[in-house]
Amino acid sequence: MPVGTAGTVKAVPQDVLEDLGSENLGAQIILGNTYHLYLRPGHELVRKLGGLHKFMSWERALLTDSGGFQVFSLSDLRKVSEEGVRFRSHLDGTSHLFTPERSMEIQIALGADIVMAFDECTEHPAERERARASMELTLRWARRSKEYFEAHKQEAPWSSGAVPPYLSPPQHAKPARTGELKRMGHPTAPALFGIVQGGMYSDLRRESAERTVELDFPGYAIGGLSVGESRAKTQDMIAATLEVLPKDKPRYVMGVGYPEEIVQYAAMGVDMMDCVLPTRAARHGLLFTSEGRINIKNARYAQDQGPADPKCACRVCARYTRAYLRHLYVSAEPLAGVLN
RNA sequence: GUGGGUAUAGUUCAGUGGCAGAACGCCAGACUGUGGCUCUGGAUGUCGUGGGUUCGACCCCCACUACCCACC
Numbered sequence: 001m002p003v004g005t006a007g008t009v010k011a012v013p014q015d016v017l018e019d020l021g022s023e024n025l026g027a028q029i030i031l032g033n034t035y036h037l038y039l040r041p042g043h044e045l046v047r048k049l050g051g052l053h054k055f056m057s058w059e060r061a062l063l064t065d066s067g068g069f070q071v072f073s074l075s076d077l078r079k080v081s082e083e084g085v086r087f088r089s090h091l092d093g094t095s096h097l098f099t100p101e102r103s104m105e106i107q108i109a110l111g112a113d114i115v116m117a118f119d120e121c122t123e124h125p126a127e128r129e130r131a132r133a134s135m136e137l138t139l140r141w142a143r144r145s146k147e148y149f150e151a152h153k154q155e156a157p158w159s160s161g162a163v164p165p166y167l168s169p170p171q172h173a174k175p176a177r178t179g180e181l182k183r184m185g186h187p188t189a190p191a192l193f194g195i196v197q198g199g200m201y202s203d204l205r206r207e208s209a210e211r212t213v214e215l216d217f218p219g220y221a222i223g224g225l226s227v228g229e230s231r232a233k234t235q236d237m238i239a240a241t242l243e244v245l246p247k248d249k250p251r252y253v254m255g256v257g258y259p260e261e262i263v264q265y266a267a268m269g270v271d272m273m274d275c276v277l278p279t280r281a282a283r284h285g286l287l288f289t290s291e292g293r294i295n296i297k298n299a300r301y302a303q304d305q306g307p308a309d310p311k312c313a314c315r316v317c318a319r320y321t322r323a324y325l326r327h328l329y330v331s332a333e334p335l336a337g338v339l340n
Numbered sequence: 341g342u343g344g345g346u347a348u349a350g351u352u353c354a355g356u357g358g359c360a361g362a363a364c365g366c367c368a369g370a371c372u373g374u375g376g377c378u379c380u381g382g383a384u385g386u387c388g389u390g391g392g393u394u395c396g397a398c399c400c401c402c403a404c405u406a407c408c409c410a411c412c
Contacts, residue, residue, distance in 0.1 A: 001373095003373075005374050031373075063373095070375090072373090073375075077375080195373090223373065234372095253373090254373035255372055274372095276371090276374045280374065284378070297368090298368075
């Protein structure tokens, strides 16, 4: 799942996400972020404009992260309590209280198809007792998330009305894919996923999974991974958690990963993954190819007339040389981020 | 022609009588539920040339050369 934090998968237009040349990436679902969209442009504005699907002209599925990761990444600007998390906006310094209820309210207003429970992404490293306390807090927040969500899920800008977002694109946009989406069907209300934590302790992971499953969600996420631990540890934690999570529900590892990780975890039974890495690395000049990673800004590509990836048939590889991609990057041309 | 100024890394420039510096550029590395055109590291010098003073000169003195400015 490509990550579109602020209502855009950075540097990638929606039509390219839908169908990336003959490679047909065809993203079926992308992410949005509660914290970022709440601060700007504001969830009430998005709701007023018909929800995030319509706002950003994205007819396919949307999953919103709850803001839980920002508990971790914005650690200098926040204070965690039982009630929730108080953030200081990175944009203007204003103070905002995020609670499970508030996160649900925002995600429902945005109109996400999949809403994530508000969790605490445990930092790494974390002592066992700290990881346990963090896990317990996430469980209490999961309960509160679900309670609020069940009471309010029909308030999504599209769920209670007769017009699903997919079938009502902006007037000026062509309803190109309504047929396809009708075949795929569409939900009548969003779904709430629970999130497993537990630090780097297998037994805590299993306990977290068991107790999250008891709360009964239509899908489960494994959070708090790829926060600095070894690849082997990540794999152990996923394996331990998957033993407990029901196989007939979507199982989602949050925030991974490298191309080889995606294949590996999928083979283990993971159904969903999201990561900023492909887009962020690309914007920083790192390309993942069939021949491994290449850093397009290296001098060795200055006269390279070959495509970024000789085995790739996408629009970029079909049309542009490594020399040109390097030139765009080195010159800080905006197109570099798009093509990479 | 006269007067004044400048000369230090690829570039623009700091600098002190006692180990040669910054920014940008260059070279490379990093990036995992996006505070990021970001972060980290590295290489680079006959300190214009030739003399002199000094224990010691990139620094002070003299000459030369090049460039800049003003005036004629």
